[in-house]
Every structure is written in structure tokens, then in C-alpha cells.
Amino acid sequence: MDLTKIKNYLLSLEQIPSLFYLVKWIFICLLLGAIIGSVSAFFLLSLEWVTNWRESHLWIIALLPVGGGIIGLSYYLYGNSVVKGNNLLLEEFHSPKKIIPFRMAPLVLFGTILTHFFGGSAGREGTAVQVGGAIADRFTKLFNLSKRDRRVILIAGISAGFASVFGTPLAGGIFALEVMVLGRIRLEAVVPSFLAAVLADYFCGVWDVGHTHYHIASVAKMTPINLLWAVLAGIIFGLVAMLFSKSTHFWSNLFNTRINYPPLRPVIGGGVLAIVIYLMGTTKYIGLGIPTILDAFNEQLNSYDFILKILFTSFTLGAGFKGGEVTPLFFIGATLGNVLIWFIPLPMGLLAGMGFVAVFAGATNTPIACTIMGIELFGIESGVFIALACSTAYLFSGHSGVYSSQIIGSPKHTIYMREKGMSLSDIKNKRNNKGERL
Numbered sequence: 001m002d003l004t005k006i007k008n009y010l011l012s013l014e015q016i017p018s019l020f021y022l023v024k025w026i027f028i029c030l031l032l033g034a035i036i037g038s039v040s041a042f043f044l045l046s047l048e049w050v051t052n053w054r055e056s057h058l059w060i061i062a063l064l065p066v067g068g069g070i071i072g073l074s075y076y077l078y079g080n081s082v083v084k085g086n087n088l089l090l091e092e093f094h095s096p097k098k099i100i101p102f103r104m105a106p107l108v109l110f111g112t113i114l115t116h117f118f119g120g121s122a123g124r125e126g127t128a129v130q131v132g133g134a135i136a137d138r139f140t141k142l143f144n145l146s147k148r149d150r151r152v153i154l155i156a157g158i159s160a161g162f163a164s165v166f167g168t169p170l171a172g173g174i175f176a177l178e179v180m181v182l183g184r185i186r187l188e189a190v191v192p193s194f195l196a197a198v199l200a201d202y203f204c205g206v207w208d209v210g211h212t213h214y215h216i217a218s219v220a221k222m223t224p225i226n227l228l229w230a231v232l233a234g235i236i237f238g239l240v241a242m243l244f245s246k247s248t249h250f251w252s253n254l255f256n257t258r259i260n261y262p263p264l265r266p267v268i269g270g271g272v273l274a275i276v277i278y279l280m281g282t283t284k285y286i287g288l289g290i291p292t293i294l295d296a297f298n299e300q301l302n303s304y305d306f307i308l309k310i311l312f313t314s315f316t317l318g319a320g321f322k323g324g325e326v327t328p329l330f331f332i333g334a335t336l337g338n339v340l341i342w343f344i345p346l347p348m349g350l351l352a353g354m355g356f357v358a359v360f361a362g363a364t365n366t367p368i369a370c371t372i373m374g375i376e377l378f379g380i381e382s383g384v385f386i387a388l389a390c391s392t393a394y395l396f397s398g399h400s401g402v403y404s405s406q407i408i409g410s411p412k413h414t415i416y417m418r419e420k421g422m423s424l425s426d427i428k429n430k431r432n433n434k435g436e437r438l
Helices: 005-014 015-056 058-076 086-092 103-119 125-142 147-166 169-179 187-206 224-258 262-279 288-296 305-318 326-340 348-364 367-378 380-396 415-421 426-438
Strands: none
Touching: 005 348, 015 058, 015 103, 015 125, 015 147, 015 187, 058 103, 058 262, 086 125, 086 147, 125 147, 125 326, 147 169, 147 187, 169 187, 169 367, 224 262, 224 305, 224 326, 224 348, 224 380, 262 305, 288 326, 288 348, 305 326, 326 348, 348 367, 348 380, 367 380
16 A cells, blocks of 8 residues: 555545634634624623613603713724724725724624613614624634635624524525625635524524514415516615615715714714604604514504604614614515505515515625525525515615625626726715716
8 A cells, every 4th residue: 555645645635625624613613603692692682671671761762862972982082993883894804904903892882782772773783793793803813814814704703793693594604705795705704604603693592592583474376476576576675775775874974074073973863863752752763673573574554664764773873873774674674565565465474574684685785695584584485585575676776785885796787897896985976976077
């Protein structure tokens, strides 16, 4: 037996380095999953507590300007380097410059909890993603990772945060791969992304933290007419997703240009929100809005619910409060789907479920992750309708989105090929400049 030949043969196999790669990332993702999953558990329990306390002590909403001042001042004094939030993660992925400051994690965690405590309208995905990314990037120095591996671990951190906060490990794994570049999936990180997502979701569950369960009571038959109705619904979901993205950027630009002192922005924004909430006499449109989301699957809601949630959330985030966009997008999509039953002959629960994920798909440009999320949450029976709604919403939301630093890897339509390689913010500036010249 020629041992040299055997040795050379084994070294020529791709599976040998693949095995070492797998072992390395299992170890790293096990640590990531345990830490990020546990932090997500703390975050979810904190949100539940502050939400229940706020609803039992509604007078606290009058102190929204105080909460805004605390958040604004903390970021002004300590968070200038991380104020970009999710966009900083995307920028570091595309153009690595320095390790993401760890202060991003406690600042956004603290800011989001305060936002919900005082009555702002925000979500939780942005917080989970930023916490996951900030924690994951600590491992870059700890394990002396290369630039390529740093990109992989950023993806793993994002997937871990997303999966654990929503209880959707498959969607979390794909979301992190899909969100980095519009129209492309970073498959070089597919194994770490899924490992981190599954492990973080598991460790979050170890702390006995539950997730909201949604149910679609009936699904329409897959006839050509019904599928065309699903496409029409997807077009509407995409246009509303674009409206949400543009509204958020509008309020952010307005506050940034009109109020020079950053800590004052959430103070003034909080004052306006507190007055509006008092005049409306309802807390339906603040916080996560999960009770209304659940109602959207079973009972007829107000036709204007989704519009008011767009206004409340875009204003809250634009003023400088912290949190994510995704749960409000769930609210907007589910309540919009609930309204579409007026002229689209599909079951109410199915339309609500389609809107739930399709508006999210259009606003974040992640149609595949959102399709998988819909299947995870609602079951495979509605999968075809959800896929059509998410993909159509993605197309009709245009080259816009809540993450302005997303780079276009593959445009949504061939007529926009010249915009390949540009970020969404670059496209917006280009179109604004063209409009000014005209």
C-alpha cells in the first residue's frame, strides 16, 4: 500500500477542507447562538413587560418627549458611530473599515425598550439584527478572522438575531443571505447562516420564551383566477411597501434638516405623538400591535388601520426613536389584506397572511425569505399564494426599501441594468438630482 498516494488523494478531496470548515463554524455558531439567543430572550421578555405595564398605566405616554430625550441624548453622547443602525452593518459588509462598536448592542436594546415603554410605534427586528451583528463582530478579533470570514460572521449574527426574535429559523437564515445585496443571495455563508439561525432560535426557546402563533383558517383553491387575484394583491402590497419606505425616509429627512440638534428631534417627535395619541383616544397604533394583527385574520377591521400604522411608525422612527420596521410591516400588511376582501374574492385569513409577509418583502427586498417565513408561520398549504404575493410585491415596490445602504446586485427589471452596483440611497439621490435639473 502506497501511503504517499493515499495521502495525496485525501488532500485532493474537497470534502477534507469542507469538514474543517464545518467544524469551525459549528463551534463559532454554537457560541453565537447561545449568546444572541439568550439576549433575544431577554429582549422579548422586556418588551412584553414594558408593553403590559404601559397598557396598564397609559399616563406614561404623556412622557414620550422625556423618553425621546433620553434616547436622543444617549446616541448623541455615545452613539454617533452606530447611529446608522442596520445600514452600518450593510456598509461594513460591502466596504469593511473597522469593527462595529459593541456599544451598538446596548444602545439599540435600551432605546427600543424605552420606545415601547413610553408608547412609540416601532418593531423589534432592527434591534435584533443590530444586536446580532454587533455581538458577532466581536468574534472577528477573538478568532482573528479574515476579511472574508468577517463577512460570513456578520451574516451569521444577523440571521441569529432575526431567527430568535421571530421564532423563524429558516426565514432568518435566508433573510441574512438575501438582505445584503438586492437581487443576490450570498451562498458562501449558507451553512453558518442556517447554523446560527437554528441555534439562536433553540437557545431563545431554552429560556421558555414563546412566539406569537398565527393561523389561516382556509386557503382558496389554486385556480388560474385565484392565482391572478393573488398577483393583484401582491401589486397592492408592493406599492404600500414603497409608501412605507418613502414615508420613513421623508420624516427622517424632515427632522434632520429642520432640527439641527439631534437630541431634540425625538423630544419634539415624542411630544407630537403623545398629543395625537391622546386626541385619538386609542393605543391601537403604537407598540408592536400584535392584538390587531391577530384580529386581522378573523374579523373585519377599519379600512384606515394600515394607513395610520404607516404614519405612526414612519414618524416614530423618523423622529429618532429606536426599534425595527418588520412587526409594524406585519401590522400594515395584515390589516391591508383584511381590507382587500372588499374586492378580492379570497379568504380573509389568506389575504391577511399574504399581506403580513408581502409588505415586508417589498420593504426589505427579501422575497424568498418572506415566502419561507410565510410557510413557517402559516403552513405549506398557503405557500403558492404567499410566494406569488411576495415576489410581486418585491417587483412593484421598486428600487426603494427601508435599508438605504442595500447594494443592487441584480436589478428588479432589465431596464434598470445601469443601476447595478448602486445603493438604494444613490438611486434616490440620482433621481432627485435629475428632478431638480428638469
